[in-house]
Amino acid sequence: DTGVSQDPRHKITKRGQNVTFRCDPISEHNRLYWYRQTLGQGPEFLTYFQNEAQLEKSRLLSDRFSAERPKGSFSTLEIQRTEQGDSAMYLCASSLGVSSSSYEQYFGPGTRLTVT
Amino acid sequence: GENVEQHPSTLSVQEGDSAVIKCTYSDSASNYFPWYKQELGKRPQLIIDIRSNVGEKKDQRIAVTLNKTAKHFSLHITETQPEDSAVYFCAASHGSARQLTFGSGTQLTVLP
Numbered sequence: 001d002t003g004v005s006q007d008p009r010h011k012i013t014k015r016g017q018n019v020t021f022r023c024d025p026i027s028e029h030n031r032l033y034w035y036r037q038t039l040g041q042g043p044e045f046l047t048y049f050q051n052e053a054q055l056e057k058s059r060l061l062s063d064r065f066s067a068e069r070p071k072g073s074f075s076t077l078e079i080q081r082t083e084q085g086d087s088a089m090y091l092c093a094s095s096l097g098v099s100s101s102s103y104e105q106y107f108g109p110g111t112r113l114t115v116t
Numbered sequence: 117g118e119n120v121e122q123h124p125s126t127l128s129v130q131e132g133d134s135a136v137i138k139c140t141y142s143d144s145a146s147n148y149f150p151w152y153k154q155e156l157g158k159r160p161q162l163i164i165d166i167r168s169n170v171g172e173k174k175d176q177r178i179a180v181t182l183n184k185t186a187k188h189f190s191l192h193i194t195e196t197q198p199e200d201s202a203v204y205f206c207a208a209s210h211g212s213a214r215q216l217t218f219g220s221g222t223q224l225t226v227l228p
Contacts (some may be wrong), residue, residue, distance in 0.1 A: 040220075041220055042120075042205045042207070042221055043216070048213050056213045091159070103150075103165070103167075104162060104165065107159045107161075
């Protein structure tokens with residue numbers, strides 16, 4: 001499968017625990033986005049990377065959220081001290097981003113987080 | 117920031133009929149408008165998109181129209197089939213990040 005992949009697909013954790021999700025973008029894509037989707041809503045933008053640089057992170061929901069893309073390939077999203085309100089689907093998307101024609105974003109299957 | 121509103125929230129049509137979903141956006145600088153189809157438990161799938169320099173785009177049974185002056189765009193599906201049943205999201209892209217702001221979705225049900 002050459003599409004965007006995410007791991008794990010499901011995560012159940014207890015309130016207060018830390019969780020980390022991984023996203024592997026389409027191989028030649030240098031832009032990577034994280035979104036959060038709650039039930040019945042559209043995805044909500046969190047942050048994005050151009051190669052290894054995190055160029056927009058003001059939309060991260062709190063300082064408990066952080067993301068990295070250390071080598072410009074895969075990315076991780078970490079949530080510290082999880083709260084029940086963090087329960088949602090976390091989606092990753094990637095885009096070519098190398099020219100003005102590269103707007104299309106392709107989504108991964110998501111990681112569904114349940115905080116108990 | 118950008119705000120995208122989508123209507124209707126639910127839409128039921130008979131198989132073979134047409135379906136139309138409408139969206140409005142607030143930021144006149146937005147310049148790219150994709151539509152995604154999301155089946156239950158699956159990833160959002162890009163089905164069609166339009167740039168701000170184009171008024172209409174068609175791909176087989178699917179078309180999108182854009183009115184920049186009024187800041188609204190619409191998805192048109194003709195000859196609907198049961199497999200078209202899903203949640204459809206519109207979105208607008210803006211800024212150097214080209215981040216997407218999504219509408220709240222339309223649950224389309226095609227009745228056989």
